[in-house]
Amino acid sequence: MEFELERDAFADAVAWTARGLPSRPVVPVTAGVVLEVTDGALLVSGFDFEVLNRIEVPVTDKSPGRVLVSGRLLAEIARALPPKDVRVAVEGNRLAVRCGSARFNLPLMQVEDYPVVPELPATSGTVRGDVFATAVAQVTTAASRDETLPMLTGVRMEVTPDELIFAATDRYRLAERHVPWQPSDDVASRSVIIPAKTLSDAAKSLGSASDVVLSFGSEGGGFIGFSANGRQTLTRLLDGEFVKFASLWPTESTTTAEVEIAPFVDAVKRVSLVAQRFAPVRMSFDENRVQLSAEAEDESSAEEELEVGVTGEPLTIGFNAGYLLDGLTAVKAPRATLSFTTPARPTVITPVTGLADPDTANSTGEQTYRYLVMSMRLRG
Amino acid sequence: MGRSADLPRPAVRADGRPDDTGCGVLHVDMDAFYALVEIRERPELAGSPVVVAGGSTRGVVLSASYEARAFGVRSAMPAARARRLCPQAVFLPPHFPRYTEVSAGVMALFRSITPLVEPLSLDEAFLDVSGSLRRLGMSPAMVGEWIRGEVFDAHRVTCSVGVAPSKFAAKLASGMAKPDGLLVVPAGGVLQFLHPLPVSALWGVGARTAEALHQLGCETVADVAATPLAALRRAVGGAVAEQLHALSQGHDERQVVPDAPEKSVGAEETFDVDVADRAAMHRELLRLAERAAAALRRRGLRGRTVALKLRYPDFTTVSRSRTLVEPTDAGRAIMAVARELLDAHLPAGARVRLLGVRVEQLMAGGGTEQLTLQETGPGWSDADRAADAARSRFGSAAVRPATLLDTAAADPRSAAAHPDPGGSHESCE
Secondary structure, three states: OOOEEEHHHHHHHHHHOOOOOOOOOHHHHHHHEEEEEEEEEEEEEEEOOOOOEEEEEEEOEOOOOOEEHHHHHHHHHHOOOOEEEEEEEEEEOOOEEEEEEEEEEEOOOOHHHOOOOOOOOOOEEEEEEEHHHHHHHHHOOOOOOOOHHHHHEEEEEEOOOOEEEEEEOOOEEEEEOOOOOOOOOOOOOOOEEEHHHHHHHHHHHHHOOOOEEOOOOOOOOEEEEEOOOOOOEEOOOOOOOOOOHHHHHHOOOOOEEEHHHHHHHHHHHHHOOOOOOEEEEEEEEEEOOEEEEEEEEOOOEEEEEEEEEEEOOOOOEEEEEEHHHHHHHOOOOOEEEEOOOOOOOOOOOOOOOOOOOOEOOOOOOEEOEEEEEEEEEEOO | HHHHHHOOOOEEEOOOOOOOOOOOEEEEOOOOOOHHHHHOOOHHHHOOOEEEEEOOOOEEEEEHHHHHHOOOOOOOOHHHHHHHHHOOEEEEEOHHHHHHHHHHHHHHHHHHHHEEEEEEEEEOOEEOOOOOHHHHOOOOOHHHHHHHHHHHHHOOOOOOEEEEOOOHHHEEEEEEHOOOOOOEOOOOHHHHHHHOOOOOOOOOOOOHHHHHHHOOOOHHHHHHHHHOHHHHHHHHOHHHHHHHHHHHHHHHHHHHHHHHOOEEEEEEEEEEEOOOHHHHHHHHHHHHHHHHHHHHHOOEEEEEEEEEEEOOOOEEEEEEEEEEEEEEHHHHHHHHHHHHHHHHHOOOOOOEEEEEEEEEEEEEEEEEEEOOOOOOOOOHHHHHHHHHHHHHHEEEEEOOOOHHHHHHOOOHHHHOOOOOOOOOEEEEO
């Protein structure tokens, strides 16, 4: 095997693939990246039994072949190379990397021992790259990071003929985002649960593409693929049934507040400085203003008052500042509406939509994003 | 107390036992601690002189059995000298993990009696039991005897207890009760107890101060008490003089100060018979989790890490813990984690001797709680609080999870008397 390409393309390809490799692999070969050259293209791939990352770049192809080398070492070398063309060749049982006057030799790993990688399921449709990236970020913020509840570390994606509906919850928050998409032919309505971490990584790295291709094939395939710009992420889906969240959205509210997000976020951050971790920030909504306050065990305290548009009953409620801020920043709009019923019932944050704003409203002007946050019980 | 406190008290009650009314301070001191723990491990050494001494030939005596002390062996003496004094003694190196474990068990026992526990070292502590007497239905001396029994039953080592109205007198009393004894200094008999003692018995009197006092003609505490404060000041300096003067008059206002902020709250249970039945273990975990949660709520704390302690019949002890996303003070949440840990780590069919549940990473904020989506409205947390209120009025058996009800009738622990007569301890560290 032998090929040539420019330094940046090589470094990007290796870095993108090696990034997902396990630091403590279950089997040693999965710490490696596979380099495969065929027909003027280099395919770099890494697989840890859960996630497959694969990237294709055009190269000057001298001879085809397939080898396995340490991903981390190759990525470090590629990153450090001078800005010259790179020549990579198998020499005996080593991989030689030459760039300018630098020369490296890496031992080859046993490519025959590499696990069989999953097939990419049949193409299901496409979604706009920037919309996909925003939507995934808006939803994964509410996904659980607690591995003891595996299901909640996933994002549920519901597939309908004209929309993808993403939702995630960690039992304290719940986020939901509707995204238009273009299914290929007739894709059956169904839902899948995608590991939030992988989905988030894929959306970030593919979001710059105009379109991202989704491939999840038919029911029971067990994998979903995201492809754009020659990059492909394939991940195992989570088994099981997602929590029933549809009924958790409140159907009415007794108090609503419309806030300008930036100053409100700043005020919450300031007041929460004195609140210890896991302690609530208290908010009293009343007559077009909100009073924010927090106090700590050592009797330090903070207060701030803001003008906001309040409709309905006065209300005092407590929040974990982090959970509230996640929702306020995720709405991606200048203004948001907070809808309350009682302090112990869910609060819903929605963007105040401008017309024809594709990030926050669909073609009929309906909101496409909502974030539910549970309050904290206040003492006394 | 009113005027009755001013009246002279008889040192002995009508039933012949010393009057321990008003003696809320206990000083508990383990007897020849390291040596007795070693003898427990090697029962064939019982009754013979045993010396625990630090490693090298230049080591010092850390602990000596009473048989060795009879030959003049003392703590802190060079080991070489101890060998000369008592060549027939068995010299052993120290095993600190053993002492630490016994100490932790003993301190946990103390904390199940009162939160006011002031450990002085691994092997001694002050307890202020005055607030616990009514709940326990015991007098201070009865608590002391109960502790001595519990410590011996659980750890096979003896301790001595001083019972007195002040720390100073309690500490002197435990020293005089040794070994394996208990001494009450009645509230009305402190001076009578103190005055015959040599001046060196007074807190803060070392060799140099003792020498200064001797030159002043003071041999006993009574002599110090009779010396004008001004004369004491000239002899030993102002601060020491005032302290000695107060102590010699029986005045010691120092409170029992519990250790720095609690790092964990928990409860554990040694079964009378090793248990293999998983359902019985789950029931016990629920009971322990409920107790830990109630202890958290009493202190206005929440905790984020739940630790399970398992001791097998061969005394192998393992601890497993998990950290929650949100801190809790709810028995149900603690139970859920403890049970998961048990089921994940205890092999099927294995027997256990002890189960413990501990909540760590404590923080303030009792009463506040992050609500979850499933539990809108009045939830389990409210139920826990309501049950606490009922328990505080009607006793611990008043409200409990239904799965604990079937064991209630046969379970002596459900009786109102606390602490539990079994090997059951609640503790904070």
